[in-house]
Amino acid sequence: MVSNGTNGMNGTGVTPPRSFGGVVGGLIGLAATSAIAGLLVTVSLTPVVALTGVAATSTINVFETLPNYLEIEPLAQRSNIYATGPDGTPILLATLYDQNRVExxxxxxxxxxxxxAIAGEDPRFYDHGGVDLQGTMRGALTTAFRGSVQGGSSITQQYVKNVLVQKCEMLPTEEEISDCYAAATVTTASRKLKEMRLAIGVEKKYAKNDILRQYLNIAGFGGRVYGIEAAAAYYYGSTAADLTVAQAASLVAIVNNPGKFRLDRPASETNGVANGYLDNRQRRDYILGEMLRYGKITQVEFDEAMAAPIEPTIHEPSTGCQTAGANAYFCDYVIHVLANDPVFGDDEDARIKNIRRGGFDVYTTLDLDLQNAAVATMNENVPKTRAGWDVGGVISSVEVGTGRVLAMTQNKDYSQDPEVQATGSNWSSVNYNTDFVAGGSRGFQPGSTYKVFTLADWLNTGHSLDERVDSAPRSQWGTFNDSCFGPQNYDSEGWSPKNDANESGRNYSALEATIGSINTGFIAMAKRLDLCGIRKMAEAFGVHRADGEPLSQSAASVIGTNEIAPLSMAVAFAGIANNGTTCSSIVIDRMIGADGTEVPIPVSRCEDSVLPETQRQIVAALSQVMSRGTAVQSNTGTVPWVPMFGKTGTTDNAKDTWMSGASSKVATVVGVVTVTGNANQRAINFESGPAATARHRMWPAVMSVANAKYGGDPFPGVFVTPPAVAEEEDADVDVDEDVDADQDLGGDDTEQNDPAPDVPEGTD
Incomplete structure (x- = not known):
């Protein structure tokens, strides 16, 4: 910020001699200042009316043409991001600022x-009209005859200068900021005259206490610390209200020259001897002497303060999402949401600047009960790194009916610093749960969890769960209907998808294909549908590619080859649970501005995705996936149990594994994914157990907490079988005995043989 002057020393305590030219220059400056001073004599006599009644001289005319209006405006303040704690109270996640200030x-x-402040900077503050004539003349004389720069600026003038610099720092480009700053701080008589004029204008409009308050709020205290409240917290772990006499004098000393007198620098040395905070002490002791001189403290208080050592206890403020620990990726997503909201500015840069300076309190949707469970189970089940495999773990939970994101975590440590990221694959700035434009990856293939959209389109177009299709594996699938791009022929592409357990593919019903996650069954269902319709059904549930490209609608996409963000799939499953009405995700419950008023926030948009009867049939089918299909282990591991439905997914060669599902209250998606490279999870063991079944250890851990806190209602018109009953029933379909291994994509690499255009890896 701004240095308000020095004590006239060169650092050695000795005033350097003036040259002849320097003295002459000083006299010229004195003459110029004297002209101003002559004008100010009149001003000082009538501070309330300021310049009224002054004789019309050329100097006065110049003075009167200068601007005299300066508004006391809100200052740049830090913004805070909060989560909801276990007892419902806000818990601070992160603080964002360009200037660490609390007004x-x-x-x-x-x-x-x-x-x-008054004794040290402006003893006649309550007597003058904005410009201290005595101080101004003293400064001019000192500058002219001693060669040391003596400011003589009143507190009001210092406030004006700081306001002008603050306005500079709000400009959009560095060049504009630099030019503005130079104009606001240049040492010229004209600049000083403008400053005086503005100071008089401020004094005419505002009460003295308001000016002093804002001066103490705006002043720089070294580095990025601004305002007395932040300074008290940073240097002493205290508040502006509780500072001792010695502490107050030491902090006010910093204002005079923030670079020289700040208290967070190592002790300087003279002749090899550490002198502690000698510079600050000298200025502090001067202020204490002035406080005694003007009767602000008693002799006893003065003696005690003078004897007090300079002992700052630096409390580093937290800034940025990296301070949010395991919640950093959610915090990062919140920032991206704010940066895309036009409420905060015309473009992303302007919005970020406004957020970092606006003093907002952002109360997010993050539920720390659910989040802590997600973080704990992630840490227990998925390592941050593994030799030969860049493994990723993701968990996203969304509240049904509102779109509120309740939990979001992954198996990496958050950092935006490239040097930190270079130290190991445990560090990342990429949020694997979200879209690329929101700080996320380019997505991951969801495998068989994507089959729910073919099932939804199947039922929504009048087909039934009992209807059977020829699901035998084959290399020639013939022509698929596509109302968007025209018929798609798959006879000559060499595309021959198989089933996970190499089932022969008898005439499965839609329900059997769903319970067993039969690839060829869903491809045969798609032949009776419209590939474009299936794509539109996915979009109706809020699903889109994480990289922003259009969803592929090839026959292979039916079994999950689009790269999608886990949060998108959580939104979709929440839509299924919400009677077929999908609500877009939101992460902010409310925002409060620095002035205490509510700020408009992004809201969830809810749209009907399928007919109510279709939704009931989808839930009926997916609930049986939980009770006697590929998701039994997630169902039986959830305590307390409420009615739930779900779908597993495994991509080619078990590269990625998923468990997605919901109760009537909360939807959760869990995945173990390959960030880069290739890995077969069925051949890999973590300390907690097989990599391929980590999803079945994590999903119940999160949903157990969700069920205990949010409960869960029966789905209308659907009977969901509890786990204990399901274990006693005989399955109606052939399901692999090892329910840990999905019957999803088989030995052929469906992605490589997908006749659709090549798609990138699900990483960034």
Whole structure:
């Protein structure tokens, strides 16, 4: 910020001699200043009316043409992001700022601070009309005859200068900021005259206490610390109201020259001897002497303060999402949501700047009960790194009916610093749960969890769960209907998808194909549908590619070859649970501005995705996946149990494994994915067990907490079988005895043989 002057020393305590030219220059400056001073004599006599009644001289005319209006405006303040704690109270996740400042009111600033500021910077503050004539003349004389720069600026003038610099820092480009700053701080008589004129204008409009309050709020205290409240917290772990006399004087000393007198630098040395905070002490002791001189403290208080050592206890403020620990990726997503909201500016850069300076309190949807469970089970089941495999783990939970994101975590440590990221694959700035434009990856193939959209389109177009299809594996699938791009022929492409357990493919019903996750069954269902319709059904549930490209609608996409963000799939499953009405995700419950008023926030958009009867049939089928299909282990591991439905997914060669499902209250998607490279999870063991079944250990851990906190209602018109009953029933379909291994994509690499255009790996 701004240095408000020095004590005229060169650092050695000796005033350097003036040259003849320097003295002459000083005299010229004195003459110019004297002309101003002559004008100010009149001003000082009538501070309330300021310039009214002054004789019309050329100097006065120049003075009167200068601007005299300066608004006391809100200052740049830090913004805070909160989650919801276990007892419902807000818990701070992260603080964002360009300037570490907390603006406080008059009653929140202790008298010690007010007295130190006035005694040290402007003893006649309550007597002059914005410009201290005595101080100005003293400064001119000192500058002219001693060669040291003596500011002589009143507190009001210092406030004006700081306001002008603040306005510079709000400009959009570095060049504009630099030019503005130079104009606001250049040492010229014209700049000083403008500053005086504005100071008089401020004094005419605002009360003295308001000016002093804002001066203490705007002043720089070294580095990125601004305002007395943040300074008290940073240097002493205290508040502006509770500072001792010695502490107050030491902090006010910094304002005079923030670079020289700050208290967070190592002790300097003279002749090899550490002198502690000698510079600050000298200025502090001067202020204490002035406080005694003007009767602000007693002799006893003065003696005690003078004897007090300079002992700052630095409390580093947290800034940015990296301070949010395991919640950092959710925090990062919140920032991206705000950066895309036009409420905060015309473009992303302007929005980020406004957020970092606006003093907002952002209360997010993150539920720390659910989030802590997600983080704990992730740490227990998926390592951050593994030799030969860049493994990723993801969990996203969404509240049904509102779109509120309740949990979001992954198996990496968050950092935006490339040097930190270079130290190991445990570090990443990429949020695997979200879209690329929101700080996420380019998505992951969801495998058989994507089959729910073919099932939805099947039922929504009048087909039934009992209807059977010829699901035998084959290399010639013939022509598929596509109302968007025209008929698609798969006879000559050499595309021959198989089933996970190499089932022969008898005439499965749609229900049997769903329970057993039969690839060829769903491809045969798609032949009776419209590939474009299946794609549109996925979009109706809020699903889209994470990289922003259009969803593929090839026959292979039916079994999950589009790269999609896990959060998108969680939104879709929440839509199924919400009677077929999908609500877009939101991460902010409310925002409060620095002035205490509510700020408009992004809201969830809810749209009907399928007919109510279709939704009931989807839930009926997916609930049996939980009770006697590929998701039994997730169902039996959830305590307390409520009615739930779900779908597993495994991509080619078990590269990625998924468990997605929901109760009537919460939807959760869990995945173990390959960030880069290739790995067959069925051949890999973690400390917690097989990699391929980690999803069945994590999903119940999260949903157990969700069920205990949010409960779960029966789905209308659907009877969901509890796990204990399901274990006693005989399955109606042939399901692999090892229910840990999905009957999803088989030995052929469906992605490589997908006749659709090549798609990138699900990583970034």
């Amino acid at each position: 406080v009111g008059w009653d929140d600033i202790g008298q010690n601070v007010k007295d130190a």
